[in-house]
Amino acid sequence: MTAVDFTHDPNRRSWVTSAGSGDFPLQNLPFGVVAGADGEPRGVVRIGDTALHLSGLAASGLLTGEAQAAAEAAAGGTLNTLFALGSGPRTALRRALHALLIEGAPHQEAVAALLTPLRDVDVLLPARIGDYTDFYVGIHHARSVGALFRPDDPLLPNYKWVPIGYHGRASSVRVSSAPVIRPHGQLKAPDAPAPVLAPTRRLDFELELGVWIGPENRLGTPVRIDHAESHIAGFCLLNDWSARDVQAWEYQPLGPFLAKNFGTTVSPWVLTPEALAPFRIPFDRPEGDPAPLPYLDSPRHRASGGLDIELQVRISTARMRADGQQPHPITRSSSRHMYWTFAQLVTHHTSNGCNLQPGDLLGSGTLSGPDAGSEGSLLELSRGGTDPITLPSGETRTFLEDGDEITLSARAHRPGAATIGFGECVAVIDPAITYP
Amino acid sequence: MTAVDFTHDPNRRSWVTSAGSGDFPLQNLPFGVVAGADGEPRGVVRIGDTALHLSGLAASGLLTGEAQAAAEAAAGGTLNTLFALGSGPRTALRRALHALLIEGAPHQEAVAALLTPLRDVDVLLPARIGDYTDFYVGIHHARSVGALFRPDDPLLPNYKWVPIGYHGRASSVRVSSAPVIRPHGQLKAPDAPAPVLAPTRRLDFELELGVWIGPENRLGTPVRIDHAESHIAGFCLLNDWSARDVQAWEYQPLGPFLAKNFGTTVSPWVLTPEALAPFRIPFDRPEGDPAPLPYLDSPRHRASGGLDIELQVRISTARMRADGQQPHPITRSSSRHMYWTFAQLVTHHTSNGCNLQPGDLLGSGTLSGPDAGSEGSLLELSRGGTDPITLPSGETRTFLEDGDEITLSARAHRPGAATIGFGECVAVIDPAITYP
Structure with a gap:
């Protein structure tokens, strides 16, 4: 079982305004795949009403180690590769995202540039389903x-x-x-x-x-x-x-x-x-x-x-x-x-x-x-x-x-x-x- | 229904000796995928006890039109792309292969160079199965x-x-x-x-x-x-x-x-x-x-x-x-x-x-x-x-x-x-x- 840790602390808030209410606060951070105007599917994390592009994050230099590996794995058009990595890299990425998205986090401008409002993208099936x-x-x-x-x-x-x-x-x-x-x-x-x-x-x-x-x-x-x-x-x-x-x-x-x-x-x-x-x-x-x-x-x-x-x-x-x-x-x-x-x-x-x-x-x-x-x-x-x-x-x-x-x-x-x-x-x- | 044509003529024989008896004469020509010593999966056609590499054939200049398109589609590690093309290109390739493999065909030396004995390869699953x-x-x-x-x-x-x-x-x-x-x-x-x-x-x-x-x-x-x-x-x-x-x-x-x-x-x-x-x-x-x-x-x-x-x-x-x-x-x-x-x-x-x-x-x-x-x-x-x-x-x-x-x-x-x-x-x- 996964442990409850600081990423679940209900008192923490994100600087992403739309994460203040609704299904997708800082404590959630689910993965998905969206396509923007160019039609290219990209792995994202949802925070509030926005999608954080993981390819951009992987290229930003803001991540290291397992978190970087997870973001790279999720950068493509499906999440299968991320899924295959298992809980270690996924948890590392969760913690890194928490640190970047929490109120008062550093690098807010760089991260904000990677956010796209969900109203501007098509939300796609997150994985290629084998069975x-x-x-x-x-x-x-x-x-x-x-x-x-x-x-x-x-x-x-x-x-x-x-x-x-x-x-x-x-x-x-x-x-x-x-x-x-x-x-x-x-x-x-x-x-x-x-x-x-x-x-x-x-x-x-x-x-x-x-x-x-x-x-x-x-x-x-x-x-x-x-x-x-x-x-x-x-x-x-x-x-x-x-x-x-x-x-x-x-x-x-x-x-x-x-x-x-x-x-x-x-x-x-x-x-x-x-x-x-x-x-x-x-x-x-x-x-x-x-x-x-x-x-x-x-x-x-x-x-x-x-x-x-x-x-x-x-x-x-x-x-x-x-x-x-x-x-x-x-x-x-x-x-x-x-x-x-x-x-x-x-x-x-x-x-x-x-x-x-x-x-x-x-x-x-x-x-x-x-x-x-x-x-x-x-x-x-x-x-x-x-x-x-x-x-x-x-x-x-x-x-x-x-x-x-x-x-x-x-x-x-x-x-x-x-x-x-x-x-x-x-x-x-x-x-x-x-x-x- | 597919018509019976010259490719089914039982009197025709292949210059590939092992096609003279058994399941795989000139009239059969089934597709498959094999991997040789390099481990790389490749689409092939079976004739007798040998596999004809379709990537090599596609590169040989011996095919044209739909037959060439079919050979190119089958050159990779699965036959899914060939399957997607349907009967037109597949039939064109069958006829072209028939012409190349029949007794007295031209270019025998070039085609023979693309044949690998099946005992020298691993035979793989022919397609990536969706459902x-x-x-x-x-x-x-x-x-x-x-x-x-x-x-x-x-x-x-x-x-x-x-x-x-x-x-x-x-x-x-x-x-x-x-x-x-x-x-x-x-x-x-x-x-x-x-x-x-x-x-x-x-x-x-x-x-x-x-x-x-x-x-x-x-x-x-x-x-x-x-x-x-x-x-x-x-x-x-x-x-x-x-x-x-x-x-x-x-x-x-x-x-x-x-x-x-x-x-x-x-x-x-x-x-x-x-x-x-x-x-x-x-x-x-x-x-x-x-x-x-x-x-x-x-x-x-x-x-x-x-x-x-x-x-x-x-x-x-x-x-x-x-x-x-x-x-x-x-x-x-x-x-x-x-x-x-x-x-x-x-x-x-x-x-x-x-x-x-x-x-x-x-x-x-x-x-x-x-x-x-x-x-x-x-x-x-x-x-x-x-x-x-x-x-x-x-x-x-x-x-x-x-x-x-x-x-x-x-x-x-x-x-x-x-x-x-x-x-x-x-x-x-x-x-x-x-x-x-």
Whole structure:
């Protein structure tokens, strides 16, 4: 686990004015990739509403040692090389950036010259994704969705033993703000003799956290639970768009495929494990649940394997936007509802020797809470499409309509720590194409 | 569909002596990537037992136009750029190579200088794989495996409508001859109260064909059935290693994961659609089966959507090799057993707008035949592990033992055409590591 140190001190402020409020104070400093007017993608660190260009910083002579190595690694068009370096150089760069961005820091003029307002750049996908794996660690989601698909058998016997996961599609992962086109798929009504190909009528979001993988493990080499976090480069929000009608018809016996792989949206800012250090919590299990198998368990992991991050989903319909209404919160949840931690996911994923590589993406699975208002998907919010939710505009929704915009957000806060956030993971639903 | 032309004329011979017999005559000319003594990976074309270096050929001045462009694209360390060019340049290069390699061709000395015996090089993975998708088009496999996992419901209701597929792991795809380490996984006996982490006891092979994707389709843009083949760059053999005990415990509800992603082996030579043109057959369906939905159907596809390739699996145990025995054939099957064609797989995969990219890999699924001796996995050959097969050495097998070596091979032949082959897709099982 990463230690809490002076870079987390909530009393410290940055001389970058916009860092004084919002998700991106001095204590956060997430990585990302942006392209300016020249279209060239460049690695940056976000502070307030600005992006600090790491190529410029690497050329400035203001960094030394591991911090310089990290800035050089992040200077290119993707963060894969930075991710591969692991926590040492990343932490060194965090400390160096802290020293340069804190109130009263030296070299402010030189550093200010490397800052670009985010309104002047395009924010891009932060890494070249080799493989994308999606898990299923939201036990409340698993139970309530299971009840819809398999009323007699909502939570399968393996759930409390196996961190269930499946491979998703890397090529269709897009960064926040890229629209999602309503996909076609085979739909079959229970009483219909045959399926039809048509635009999905049950398009849904899924509220997830993602992690970006850092240093690789070689094929054939499992990662032990106490080393698992050293393979995590950072965190993001992830929306695992899902076509529920397609999923219901196609998913047996090999799992979801076209119901999911038309698009996945991630937030652009890579929050580091270092930034999230103050928000670690013990990992535990409800009374009566089995302990994880030994390979997924350790004293250190039990002490601090969990994460406490508040999650929110808001919806905005086309009519709401036309009427000037704000996006409406429909879900508030938490990373506390993860039945398995990301460390356990890394260890389980590699337990058969499977190799994870820098820039690989893991999704948590839908992070629903146990209570009404904490459901991480419309499938749950609308009880399988039977019970529409009503929006302040008077509109109702069971599933997403064209023009609906879904915004995921996440924030970590606790007494004695500076609040930090993930920014937004947002996308609007575009109408289906004419096909075939 | 690619036309049969002079490059397929079975009466033509190459001046490369080793092309006179075996899988790689003048009519084949598959692409691959090899590394010589300098370790530098280079794109090549295989003829007989030699590799023709395309970087050298591109520099030789012997090519022009599209053929030159294709050779330049294939000169680097992966074939992704060549794949992206599509069939025009690839076909031009095939014709140019044919003209240079045929008996009596001019410039033989210059071309001979670009040939390296394969025994002097390492043969590498031909492309950087973005995403790997595995399908399930072997209906005999689906039915007999379904009967083992779900005796009451062997072939699910969606099978004859949906080309069932799932995303596999790209990072662990290895080229033929790399050993496969027996993976650990959660194993749970039906009557055990809890699973244990242990080396799989039911390690299996799966006999598959693979295709390499050529030109991409943009996200949101389905590929019509009559354009689907233009997105295929070539074909290979694929062994989808599977841990059946892990699979049985983990696969519900999201499909196979750690049971498969510890390793997939592909053959190194990329057979082009052009080389396989003489072996196209009509696509049809058994009497009484539903016609494919319109998006998966066309007159052209019905006329020539199928492929006729003979497939074989051989096993060699450590004892057999020590005793000097040849690998023993345990399965003979055919691509005729594909319930869906690769064109249908491309069209289905993209029907929701999912984007395929150059170098993506699609597996067919296990290509078992209907008869004894045509089973594409040990799970089927041993009737779920209940009925061991006996080898000429007197050894028996239900599943793979350490030291067992599995060799997949494939050959296409018919009267009036030169026989061509895929070479071998081979790997030996190494013992499990000590873990945890």
